[in-house]
Amino acid sequence: MRINIDKLKTHTFKIVIAPTLAIFLGLASAANLAADTVQVFACEPEWSSLAEEIGGDRVKAFSATHAQQNPHFIRARPSLIAKVRKSDLIFCSGAGLEVGWLPILIQKAGADLQPGTNGYLMAGDHVQLIEQPHSHVDRSMGDIHPEGNPHVHMDPRNILIIAKELTKRLSSIDPGSSEFYAGQFDSFSKRWSEALSGWEKEISDLTEHPIVTHHKSFSYFVNWANLKDVGAIEPKPGLPPTIRDLNNLYTSIKDIDELLIIRSPYDPAKGATWLGEKTSRPAIVMPYTIGGNAKVTDLFSLFDESIRLLKSSL
Ligand SMILES: [Zn+2]
Structure with a gap:
């Protein structure tokens, strides 16, 4: 019997090579996607949520604390250190809220994301802090908030200011997607402003x-x-x-x-x-x-x- 080599080749390609290639390409693109995704380490759920609003599927956000945890005091666990090490952006309340644990995480992670860099975003640095002590601060004034009140996300107007700064940071970390982030911000800002007038x-x-x-x-x-x-x-x-x-x-x-x-x-x-x-x-x-x-x-x-x-x- 004569075997039609060409036909066999085509057949082999169809049943073996093509699916393997498809799987390989699929995996490769999934891996690329994971590598391209901006990794955000948020200290609190409000910031991981905002990162998702602006970053969409180009961002993978993780929150170090959940709603039932007191964000002033958490343990600098090794799993959190590992998360900081892998992240492109640290996004927290700042103004001293995480002073008991975030500097330890960054130090132990040996991360480049130090204050003053694009990958270090503290919400409290970008809005007007209230309850700032007028004079000298000592322990008799309480244990926390020596820089003013760090719980800035509970003013809905602050969310928009911080979202704008976040958009800038994401665009500088991932310039290829800057148009995408700008569009996401526009859409968020529109929806937020509408919601805000309703809440007011x-x-x-x-x-x-x-x-x-x-x-x-x-x-x-x-x-x-x-x-x-x-x-x-x-x-x-x-x-x-x-x-x-x-x-x-x-x-x-x-x-x-x-x-x-x-x-x-x-x-x-x-x-x-x-x-x-x-x-x-x-x-x-x-x-x-x-x-x-x-x-x-x-x-x-x-x-x-x-x-x-x-x-x-x-
Ligand atoms: Zn507090």
Whole structure:
């Protein structure tokens, strides 16, 4: 029998070589994609979420903390050091929030991403910090926030300012995609501005409404929303309240109607619960960041849900 070599060749190509080639090319392009993806090490979920909004599929973002963790204090675990080593951009709140752990991670990782480089983005460096101490800072003023309040993401206007800076940084790290990032920013900025006017309208019902927070985590929100800060459960940032502190706070607010009492998911529940029982008001757990409750899956739902929770408690 004569074998048609050409036919056999074609056949072999079809059943063996072609699929192998396809798999190989597929793997190669997946590997290329992974190598080309900008690796973002975010300290908190709000920043990994913003990196995803602007970076789309050209960015792979990781958050070192989750919503139930107190971002002031986490352990500089070896897995985090490895993540820092692989990253192209470190994106955090700054203003001292991560001072207890981020410098250790960077030092141990031997990373090039030092302050002052394009790959080191601290949100607090780009917005107006509030609650900056006017004079000399010492331990008697509390354990944390010596540079001013670092919880900047809770003012929705700050998100847009930081998104713009993030777009610049991504474009300098990955110049080939700069047009893509600019387009992503435009789309985000449009959607955010629309959402912002809706939130401003909704929250205006609460203008000057009295509120007690656990920690100063919500000061930017309180400012933006024109709420009236009438006290904090922590007598100073980072200091747990004594019974005497709580009693003093109660005395000062006990005649207020419909007081709002809020804390973050990671704040200890005790103080807020105690005050809530004394005043017969709900102690609201505000989401604070993405994942803070099941409804909060991105920055938009963070503000939707925060406003909804406050309004529904009245
Ligand atoms: Zn704080």
